[in-house]
Amino acid sequence: MSRPNTFISGSRTMMDAELTGQLLDKKLNINEIPNHRQHLGKRHNAVRSTLLRNLSWMVQRSHRNYKYVLGCNMAFWKKDLLTVNGYNESFKGWGKEDNELAVRLLNAGLELRFIKFGAVVYHLHHKVADLSAVPANEEKLLQAIAQRVTFVAAGMNNYTSR
Numbered sequence: 001m002s003r004p005n006t007f008i009s010g011s012r013t014m015m016d017a018e019l020t021g022q023l024l025d026k027k028l029n030i031n032e033i034p035n036h037r038q039h040l041g042k043r044h045n046a047v048r049s050t051l052l053r054n055l056s057w058m059v060q061r062s063h064r065n066y067k068y069v070l071g072c073n074m075a076f077w078k079k080d081l082l083t084v085n086g087y088n089e090s091f092k093g094w095g096k097e098d099n100e101l102a103v104r105l106l107n108a109g110l111e112l113r114f115i116k117f118g119a120v121v122y123h124l125h126h127k128v129a130d131l132s133a134v135p136a137n138e139e140k141l142l143q144a145i146a147q148r149v150t151f152v153a154a155g156m157n158n159y160t161s162r
Helices: 017-024 030-039 050-059 078-084 097-107 134-146
Strands: 006-009 011-015 111-114 120-123
Touching: 006 097, 011 017, 017 030, 050 111, 078 097, 097 111, 097 134
Parallel strands: 006 111, 011 120
Antiparallel strands: none
């Protein structure tokens, strides 16, 4: 599904505490997860099918939206990530950093390709993050949209020489 001048995002299904424990304790391997659907949240996101992936791609072609990007299941070309300087490190805490990166990639002229039913992430159960920074992070996201930001100073150029 990768193409030049695009980045992709797939879907995610949430594992409950019991299934996560079995997987981490090695009582279960990752290939067995689909057999334990009762322990998955958003079960429809756990379906993997080439036919459904292709149908979904055709149907939702005009409905690409940064709001549905999941950082746990997103891929991009290195050159494109360097162009926008990676994740914005001025974000504090949890929330909206993945969406803001997607907005900058879109502002830089890339196309977002969702690959529902083609790329599934099984998300481990964990304590919910502190959400207190979400309003401030949302403001940064809205600024990136309004100002058509493509590059941020606080990013990966602090660690790379390109």
